[in-house]
Amino acid sequence: MPTIQIKDASDYVGQRVKIGAWLRQKRGSGKMVFLQLRDGSGFFQGVVAKADVSEEVFETAKELKQETSMYVYGVIHEDARSAFGYEMKVDHIDIIGESHDYPITPKEHGTEFLFDERHLYLRHLKPYATLKIRNTLIAATYEFFNKEGFIKLDAPLLTGSAPEGTTELFETDYFGQDAYLSQTGQLYAEAGAMAFSKVFTFGPAFRAEKSKTRRHLTEFWMIEPEMAFYDQDASMALQERYVAFLIEKVLEQNDQELDMLGRDKELLRSYTQLPFPRVSYDDAITLLQDNGFDVEWGVDFGSPEETFLANHFSKPVFIVNFPKAIKAFYMKRHPEREDVVISADLLAPEGYGEIIGGSERDTDYDYLKQRIEEDGLGLEEYSWYLDLRKYGSVPHSGFGLGLERMVTFVTGEEHIREAIPFPRMTHRLRP
Amino acid sequence: MPTIQIKDASDYVGQRVKIGAWLRQKRGSGKMVFLQLRDGSGFFQGVVAKADVSEEVFETAKELKQETSMYVYGVIHEDARSAFGYEMKVDHIDIIGESHDYPITPKEHGTEFLFDERHLYLRHLKPYATLKIRNTLIAATYEFFNKEGFIKLDAPLLTGSAPEGTTELFETDYFGQDAYLSQTGQLYAEAGAMAFSKVFTFGPAFRAEKSKTRRHLTEFWMIEPEMAFYDQDASMALQERYVAFLIEKVLEQNDQELDMLGRDKELLRSYTQLPFPRVSYDDAITLLQDNGFDVEWGVDFGSPEETFLANHFSKPVFIVNFPKAIKAFYMKRHPEREDVVISADLLAPEGYGEIIGGSERDTDYDYLKQRIEEDGLGLEEYSWYLDLRKYGSVPHSGFGLGLERMVTFVTGEEHIREAIPFPRMTHRLRP
Ligand SMILES: [Mg+2]
Ligand SMILES: [Mg+2]
The missing domain is CATH 3.30.930.10 (Bira Bifunctional Protein; Domain 2)
Structure with a gap:
């Protein structure tokens, strides 16, 4: 299984790959979690469906915090609705580095604060x-x-x-x-x-x-x-x-x-x-x-x-x-x-x-x-x-x-x- | 007549061109002056033959000092004997900037002096x-x-x-x-x-x-x-x-x-x-x-x-x-x-x-x-x-x-x- 970067996702449509990435944001329901991922080369979405993964993986996905680093595994799909064009159907997650209370939350922050960080x-x-x-x-x-x-x-x-x-x-x-x-x-x-x-x-x-x-x-x-x-x-x-x-x-x-x-x-x-x-x-x-x-x-x-x-x-x-x-x-x-x-x-x-x-x-x-x-x-x-x-x-x-x-x-x-x-x-x- | 740089001389063999250059060294006899020229893009020789130029141009060439800047005019020739492969048969010289007592003469100089200059x-x-x-x-x-x-x-x-x-x-x-x-x-x-x-x-x-x-x-x-x-x-x-x-x-x-x-x-x-x-x-x-x-x-x-x-x-x-x-x-x-x-x-x-x-x-x-x-x-x-x-x-x-x-x-x-x-x-x- 190839380890790739997000920017190269288009070359791997239909293939299962491994990507090292950070969590930007997530949203979800009881059945799906959508992970907004970045890896420094680009941005895309990882989709975790409860029906398709183990309970452990789904719980892991649900509990991920902003800027946690992880290896995500799954198959690359085209995704016309996304600004980035591709997404991953995630089947496995290995957390690399935890992240708690990341200071730059999705809310608005002042400029001085952002440049302090x-x-x-x-x-x-x-x-x-x-x-x-x-x-x-x-x-x-x-x-x-x-x-x-x-x-x-x-x-x-x-x-x-x-x-x-x-x-x-x-x-x-x-x-x-x-x-x-x-x-x-x-x-x-x-x-x-x-x-x-x-x-x-x-x-x-x-x-x-x-x-x-x-x-x-x-x-x-x-x-x-x-x-x-x-x-x-x-x-x-x-x-x-x-x-x-x-x-x-x-x-x-x-x-x-x-x-x-x-x-x-x-x-x-x-x-x-x-x-x-x-x-x-x-x-x-x-x-x-x-x-x-x-x-x-x-x-x-x-x-x-x-x-x-x-x-x-x-x-x-x-x-x-x-x-x-x-x-x-x-x-x-x-x-x-x-x-x-x-x-x-x-x-x-x-x-x-x-x-x-x-x-x-x-x-x-x-x-x-x-x-x-x-x-x-x-x-x-x-x-x-x-x-x-x-x-x-x-x-x-x-x-x-x-x-x-x-x-x-x-x-x-x-x-x-x-x-x-x-x-x-x-x-x-x-x- | 094109104005060119020495590095492009090979493209102008047989043509009369103008080059802005500095004099590195010269040697000569009563009939010929060989000008070692540089223009920042490369090095080559300008040959001034008394028989082919006006007396004024020949005198100018003979009197040139190290690092004088000038426009040289003439036809480009291949020159197998030169390390640079080409030379100019100079027919005219316009001096741009004089140079007197240039400090780095062809003799050996100490390192400290060279880095002071x-x-x-x-x-x-x-x-x-x-x-x-x-x-x-x-x-x-x-x-x-x-x-x-x-x-x-x-x-x-x-x-x-x-x-x-x-x-x-x-x-x-x-x-x-x-x-x-x-x-x-x-x-x-x-x-x-x-x-x-x-x-x-x-x-x-x-x-x-x-x-x-x-x-x-x-x-x-x-x-x-x-x-x-x-x-x-x-x-x-x-x-x-x-x-x-x-x-x-x-x-x-x-x-x-x-x-x-x-x-x-x-x-x-x-x-x-x-x-x-x-x-x-x-x-x-x-x-x-x-x-x-x-x-x-x-x-x-x-x-x-x-x-x-x-x-x-x-x-x-x-x-x-x-x-x-x-x-x-x-x-x-x-x-x-x-x-x-x-x-x-x-x-x-x-x-x-x-x-x-x-x-x-x-x-x-x-x-x-x-x-x-x-x-x-x-x-x-x-x-x-x-x-x-x-x-x-x-x-x-x-x-x-x-x-x-x-x-x-x-x-x-x-x-x-x-x-x-x-x-x-x-x-x-x-x-
Ligand atoms: Mg102004
Ligand atoms: Mg050491």
Whole structure:
């Protein structure tokens, strides 16, 4: 008798199999018990009929508690009424691990409670579906960038320098030196692009930010590609292909999970139609002003502005060439204008905000040296970065996509804490 | 005229193309200049013949400095004499970025100097080949575990608890609380396995260890799979399939890089023959004693013992069932013996040491609670972990593979600092 996983049940219709599983819920009458089972690969129902099993097995089934683990034995049947398509006619049960007073009962629980119990909450439908989709996005990222000729180049997490000032960085003692947890691997990715042409980092990043919004985590994952010989247009073309690829992969591989989350799949599919609109920052300001927003040229966009802009175009939209004053020192100067840089942010519709920030990078040693000095960043810490402009500088571009932002956008989740297995926020460091 | 990358030169034989590239080295006579070029995708030679180009182009070629960046134009030819198979007959050069006094000259440099210049050293043959192979191992890891039905489940890096005591952990202030940089995601992966059945983490890990050996980094990357319903045998079978898959992928995709590093490919191929031997810790001790090692039952193996054992079998070897006293609290007790646990370390031959450590996990709440108390680990911090044994505990196993250890083994590098783009060691936090 084969031991199988629920996801493979369709291959075993009519056969007797053994499955290791946990009880989600049960209901029943005096004659039947219906076990809602999960095994980590999927969900389905086990049916225990009093008429067909020993009294002992029927009593066992009747007494099962939520999250008890067991081996169930029985024949697989098609079940058109079930969301999962198959069920097992259970003829035997061996209990593996008992479960008493499982804390996450079928009633409604508060969010704080659920995240206090995150190690258990992972077993439930919404986290399960959300994190399966996260996994698809991760795997698709590797598939996409490998196919495009990139190599993954890991940036260090512990750094001696504080790239954007020390205010929002976690600090640690490194054998007597001050070290910081990195907010971005970009500068290292630039060194990598000069060696390998097309690289991406994909790792955790840290922000010691006190702001508590539904879009911020203190520990999150970023994908930061960097491409030698790419200008802004080539970079944006890559970005939109990447985003469309991610969404297509989820539509292809997570149909059931999208349904579990109630995500509108046709809407999601509409976001894979390229190109995404390109709107200049200047035009975006005008558009906002024309629609009653109280914004002046020069400000950064907040959540309401981002929401309006992307919804206006009904799909992800690039806002290009932001004011120099509100962007990082390394962004390329506009060839004809003093006040803007060659940058692009990609805003997602439906209120999900900025999912990508990117730019062409300035290639000039003297300009960057001056900007580093002006920004008070410490020339010594950046001397290695400036070397990249000293020894064979080339045009290059790059961008960063926040994985959890992308997860919320694709899954339709409201809060970013849902998008990572064990979220870290100002007030949450456990479990 | 197409703009191409060197790796695609074979598709453009006989065509005039444009390539963005850097100068590695050059040699020449009064009539010819041979440019050793790299573009991040590969290496090849550009030939500039005085007879065929303008005086200006020939002078430009003659004056090029190491690491100058340029667009070269010309027709691609096959070149049987070159290691790379193709060359360009250059007819035009546009310099992009100058380079003067590039620090890593063709002469020999000390290791410390090369790692001070790591941001530039990445451009050179040995780091290039090593990190391309690292990339193959990363991509192959995703391919393997996705194919095997795993999902990637990211463990947090910032933790409130100190899993193996606080002695070797980097510490940070987390909004007024003590937080630690994680050494392992295993306990979180166990929670994941109870929800998703088969999961793996793949992220950085940190060890604030003062020991300076050629096998230790303070920041390194680990792959930690965890499988519900897997016993030790199933886990070891998975481990050896995984290691063989990694080596096969490198042999398949990095033939040129292995040659650049002078790695013996037939030797490497011999390590893909499964199964790997399984030797009990007891037998390993006897074998060591018979071969003149001064070891007693109960000690952990050091580098000389690991080297002897794996070399004795001429391939990776599992040492199974270590003394309980030298292993972590969560390892499963042996059903018939008090003194050992159901564990396995995989030792690589040629002196590369332990590349995998793994075990079956104990499933019993009371036993683990007692072990946590005995080890003084703080019951409160582990209460969430103990919940996994309270609510439907199931047999499960897992292991951890150190990426950089695997890179050194596959590439034949002596020192682990070569195996990561920007190594972090006790004395090195920069660049
Ligand atoms: Mg923004
Ligand atoms: Mg060991």
